[in-house]
Amino acid sequence: MTTFHRYDAVIVGAGGAGLRAALEVARVTPRVAVVSKLYPIRSHTGTAQGGIGAALGNMEEDHWEWHMFDTVKGSDYLADQDAVEIMCQEAITCVYELEHWGLPFDRTPDGKIAQRRFGGHTRNFGEAPVRRACHAADRTGHMILQTLYQQCIKHEVTFFNEFHVVDLLLEDNVCRGIVALSLADGELHVFHAKAVLFATGGFGRMYKVTSNARSLTGDGVAIALRRGIPLEDMEFFQFHPTGIYKLGILISEAARGEGGILRNRQGERFMERYAPTLLDLAPRDIISRCMYTEIREGRGIDGKDYLHLDLTHLGREVIEKKLPDITDFARTYLGIDPVREPIPVQPTAHYAMGGIPTDVRGRVIRDEQNTPVLGFYAAGECACVSVHGANRLGTNSLVDILVFGKLAGRDMGEYIRGADFAPLPKDADGPAREECERLLTSNGSESIARLREILQREMMDKASVFRTQEGLEAMLTTLKELKDRYRRVRLQDKGKIFNTDLQEALELGYLLDLAEVTVVSALARRESRGAHYREDFPKRNDAEWLKHTLAYRLNGEFELRYKPVVITRFQPVERKY
Numbered sequence: 001m002t003t004f005h006r007y008d009a010v011i012v013g014a015g016g017a018g019l020r021a022a023l024e025v026a027r028v029t030p031r032v033a034v035v036s037k038l039y040p041i042r043s044h045t046g047t048a049q050g051g052i053g054a055a056l057g058n059m060e061e062d063h064w065e066w067h068m069f070d071t072v073k074g075s076d077y078l079a080d081q082d083a084v085e086i087m088c089q090e091a092i093t094c095v096y097e098l099e100h101w102g103l104p105f106d107r108t109p110d111g112k113i114a115q116r117r118f119g120g121h122t123r124n125f126g127e128a129p130v131r132r133a134c135h136a137a138d139r140t141g142h143m144i145l146q147t148l149y150q151q152c153i154k155h156e157v158t159f160f161n162e163f164h165v166v167d168l169l170l171e172d173n174v175c176r177g178i179v180a181l182s183l184a185d186g187e188l189h190v191f192h193a194k195a196v197l198f199a200t201g202g203f204g205r206m207y208k209v210t211s212n213a214r215s216l217t218g219d220g221v222a223i224a225l226r227r228g229i230p231l232e233d234m235e236f237f238q239f240h241p242t243g244i245y246k247l248g249i250l251i252s253e254a255a256r257g258e259g260g261i262l263r264n265r266q267g268e269r270f271m272e273r274y275a276p277t278l279l280d281l282a283p284r285d286i287i288s289r290c291m292y293t294e295i296r297e298g299r300g301i302d303g304k305d306y307l308h309l310d311l312t313h314l315g316r317e318v319i320e321k322k323l324p325d326i327t328d329f330a331r332t333y334l335g336i337d338p339v340r341e342p343i344p345v346q347p348t349a350h351y352a353m354g355g356i357p358t359d360v361r362g363r364v365i366r367d368e369q370n371t372p373v374l375g376f377y378a379a380g381e382c383a384c385v386s387v388h389g390a391n392r393l394g395t396n397s398l399v400d401i402l403v404f405g406k407l408a409g410r411d412m413g414e415y416i417r418g419a420d421f422a423p424l425p426k427d428a429d430g431p432a433r434e435e436c437e438r439l440l441t442s443n444g445s446e447s448i449a450r451l452r453e454i455l456q457r458e459m460m461d462k463a464s465v466f467r468t469q470e471g472l473e474a475m476l477t478t479l480k481e482l483k484d485r486y487r488r489v490r491l492q493d494k495g496k497i498f499n500t501d502l503q504e505a506l507e508l509g510y511l512l513d514l515a516e517v518t519v520v521s522a523l524a525r526r527e528s529r530g531a532h533y534r535e536d537f538p539k540r541n542d543a544e545w546l547k548h549t550l551a552y553r554l555n556g557e558f559e560l561r562y563k564p565v566v567i568t569r570f571q572p573v574e575r576k577y
Helices: 016-025 064-074 081-100 140-154 219-226 284-296 316-322 324-334 396-418 430-441 448-462 469-486 500-524
Strands: 003-012 032-036 115-123 128-134 158-161 163-171 174-182 188-198 237-244 261-263 307-310 343-352 363-365 372-378 547-554 557-564
Touching: 003 016, 003 174, 003 396, 016 032, 016 140, 016 396, 032 163, 032 188, 064 081, 064 115, 081 396, 115 284, 140 396, 163 188, 163 219, 163 372, 163 430, 163 500, 174 430, 174 500, 188 219, 188 396, 188 430, 219 500, 219 547, 237 284, 237 324, 284 307, 284 343, 316 324, 324 343, 372 396, 430 500, 448 469, 448 500, 469 500, 500 547, 500 557
Parallel strands: 003 032, 003 188, 032 158, 174 372, 188 372
Antiparallel strands: 115 128, 163 174, 174 188, 237 343, 261 307, 307 343, 363 372, 547 557
């Protein structure tokens, strides 16, 4: 039996972007619901370790214009500069808001918010590294999540925890609500709303080695695609240089910000050869490629596909006081004490630069003319503003979720004031119910776990740091086979109560869709830019490819269209570090 709810605003996802947006809307209306498949304090924002970038200038001179330059250069000039300018200016206000709400930042001796170095952040337009990352040890994301959740409770936001979104109600370019599955009892719930915001996070789980939580399966992004919304710049998926070998669990860039060094099997600090100015704090796309190059040329540790992150010279006090979480990870998962031994690391799938296209007010847009969908918003990793372009700088994900979560929430509040409830579609829960029933009653023989394993392994092999036309075409063939087999999956659990079999089947469907659009977009872009590196087209080609991809799925086939990059202050030049 379906249960119906009515709220002025419904926010899907309880990470930093969702909570920040909810807090802003709650200033306008008490009828705000947050729908999340996790309990809020378990959201993936809690894993963000090293810091949030803001040009406070507390420890040395800094300016938001320098932050903007670094972000645009780091993006390989694909970021929209009007959006980046807003983000870098607003970052400062957002950090002080968190401070006033009680976030326990680390402090300088004179009581200011402490800041550390991070990859790609520089002073005076690239001269040398600058201290810009505001931090709470290496638990910054966790502290942000706790602070925002407490504020939402204070403002009486209503939470629906362990509700999995399964459909978006969209007709005549007007968003009317969502459908969600209650994990506790397997019943569907229709949330009728004036405005909906998706803040459902990324989809790194389509790769074998990833820093992403198991929950990051791209639910909201795939649902938007299925409802006719194009996805922007999906070919750009970031690999973070320092995931724990084989596990992918992140060793924060803060470790290199505090002085950590990457070394090959010869003990060489190899980044001196690739990025002589920023060394181990070069942007992530560059370091990830350098690491794979070292491994390919036989300089991996013991001839294997990993390298060392060396912290041993930092001393016990620095490591245990400033990097307590990652120290604990190394001791727990590897049995290694980073005070005395280097940490085995390899690049790990980390962050989706592409996603649901939005404008700077968080409004979802549906075409290359930037036409907004009324009442539909997106923020955080599931969205593409775009401020990260082809490669995101460390700390800018937390900046993104706070700034554009806030701005989207503010615009939702204004929209709600002037909007009525649009009628629900007939049979609003019908498509979602049909899909759940199809999966529950299927008599096929395919295993969800087996299909997911093949997807993750093949994406890692053919569509990760290095790509070729041959590999991407092979991946596309594999995906068509997997999607065919997906129609014949068989669930072991046919019940309704906490049916994680059903949940994983739905998530696998989302991942298959998103892997396909990623490969289709990557196959079309015949150049190398940021995280998208084509070995058969190794040069950036601004003449033909300085533009955003919009991927539409029409009648089961993909159609790619393009729109120009917004350039204001900084003209594209070759990236050198």
